[in-house]
Amino acid sequence: MSGAVQAFVEDALPDAVPDAEIEDRDTEQARADERLRRLAAGLPPTGAAVVTGTAGSSVRATDTASAVDAAVAAAEEEWLTTWRSVYDASYAGSWDAMGEDFTGWNSSYDGSAIPVAEMREWRDAAVERILAAAPRRVLEIGVGSGAFLVRIAPHCERYVGTDLSPLAVATLDRQLEAHPALRQRVELHARPAHLTDDLPAGSFDTVVINSVVQYFPSDAYLTAVLTGVLRLLAPGGRVFIGDVRNLRLQECFTAGVQQRQAPAGTAAATLRVLVDRAIESENELLLDPQYFADFAGRCGDVAAVDIRTKRGVADNELTRYRYDVVLTKAPVSVVELATAPAVAWGSAVATLEELATRLADAEAVLPLRVTGMPNARLLDDLSALDRLPGAGVVRRSAAGSPAPDPEEFHRLGARLGLWTATTWSQAGDDCIDVLFGPPDAKLDDAFTGLFPPLPPANRQLANTPSALALQAGPSE
Known part of the structure; x- marks a missing residue:
């Protein structure tokens, strides 16, 4: 706007x-x-x-x-x-x-x-x-x-x-x-x-x-x-x-915005007040x-x-x-995806290369859900949120392994000829899940x-x- x-x-x-x-x-x-x-x-x-x-x-x-x-x-x-x-x-x-x-x-x-x-x-x-x-x-x-x-x-x-x-x-x-x-x-x-x-x-x-x-x-x-x-x-x-x-990420987004707009050296306690006020006065749904x-x-x-x-x-x-x-x-x-087999990012697979090897295996079971990948695009705003005093409302994951940019998973799926989709994760508000489907999956399913x-x-x-x-x- x-x-x-x-x-x-x-x-x-x-x-x-x-x-x-x-x-x-x-x-x-x-x-x-x-x-x-x-x-x-x-x-x-x-x-x-x-x-x-x-x-x-x-x-x-x-x-x-x-x-x-x-x-x-x-x-x-x-x-x-x-x-x-x-x-x-x-x-x-x-x-x-x-x-x-x-x-x-x-x-x-x-x-x-x-x-x-x-x-x-x-x-x-x-x-x-x-x-x-x-x-x-x-x-x-x-x-x-x-x-x-x-x-x-x-x-x-x-x-x-x-x-x-x-x-x-x-x-x-x-x-x-x-x-x-x-x-x-x-x-x-x-x-x-x-x-x-x-x-x-x-x-x-x-x-x-x-x-x-x-x-x-x-x-x-x-x-x-x-x-x-x-x-x-x-x-x-x-x-x-x-x-x-x-809504799950409103506090994270607002913290990033307020830190960017505040003068250099603004105290963390002041930023917390600014974030809380911005959330309270939000005029969008x-x-x-x-x-x-x-x-x-x-x-x-x-x-x-x-x-x-x-x-x-x-x-x-x-x-x-x-x-x-x-x-x-x-x-x-x-097409029901709730029951798709799942592997956890950071334990079963921890790199894009490991994931590519698993998906390219002739015995790979599809569709496959990869759960709990930290959303790399949130890192700066999450850092701003971490500076604020007081408990926040963003549910943070315990994932320790960094993840590639979300679009990298779509590129991987395209390279392997697989249907690919990303969604929010149950592992944490700061994470996403990626699902890979068989080549015959249709976009209009x-x-x-x-x-x-x-x-x-x-x-x-x-x-x-x-x-x-x-x-x-x-x-x-």
Whole structure:
């Protein structure tokens, strides 16, 4: 996000809630989540009319509950209105060629623009995964400047793009006029993500939600959106949720950013305060990968959940801290990876050469999972975190053997003709797992069990974006 837009966000979003109001805020946040959970389940919100007795007679839940629902709804609308204004401001300038505008993609570390070559690599890796399933009828939520549309729509019969920003939709629509062959298969609509009721059930084979969910007000809102789009998918259809920020590594990322921005010689205790404040005031939604595994487990419509770390040669915050998710709608045949044989990095294999020898063996059993490899791209930020006083929340592995850059494992798999994927690891938040599959594995297979879920625990699966703190409305 550009400096100008970031300043707009900071001015537009509500101030942080005073400490004395945190308990009330948490209570009302719980009500907000309950309202959205009921929405996702197709139930009336708390306080809605409930018919009882004779025809036409009804009673209503307490006035207090109704007023709380009204306050929550107003807060959600304020959230969406604010982000709509943010993105209208971001899209107000002149655009580059259609699908090539990366304005606002700036480094959190120093505010400089992420190089265009790195942004194109980021985009192309995601587009490759989507196109592997040969989509024909696509809904993209958060179409933006058309970075994905331009590359996917030519392969489709129908492409529907929605965006919260009317300005983005209007600008993209004007640009499409210069491409009549593309324009005739594309529909554009300005609307928030949850408004999909007017679209026919089963009418799409692919839904794309890329780099969007971080701007949702809560995980309950995301649950409602995902429940809605699953209705729109035909059996075997897929939801691609891209560029999700990993809550497990928020402290590590924030420590790295704050150390980079702080003056030389800043005391460790001061850095700890800065990190804690930055986490508390985070206005984007971050999600533990376990959220998606849990959602799939609760939702009978999901046959497979495929969670992978971002691909890319570039070493930046996008490839360090973000991940992609593919949910496949039942019924469909799946490739189960949860039971794949596993070897531990640092004991069974400790170097890329040892791993190559093992995989090249004619007797090698595939698929094979290599677990607990320290993520080499996190080393600098982990060092910054280690400087801070106080116990952190990042689960650290006990692995002692360093590991190559994650992209080296993909190169190894390509050299041996093997299917390769990387995901987060159960061994530690600072680690990844790598899976190698047989040459006949297809990119469009419905994989599940790639991400190893943690045992049940009282672990937070989503943060509460600070601007969602409700500062008005009654409380019980």
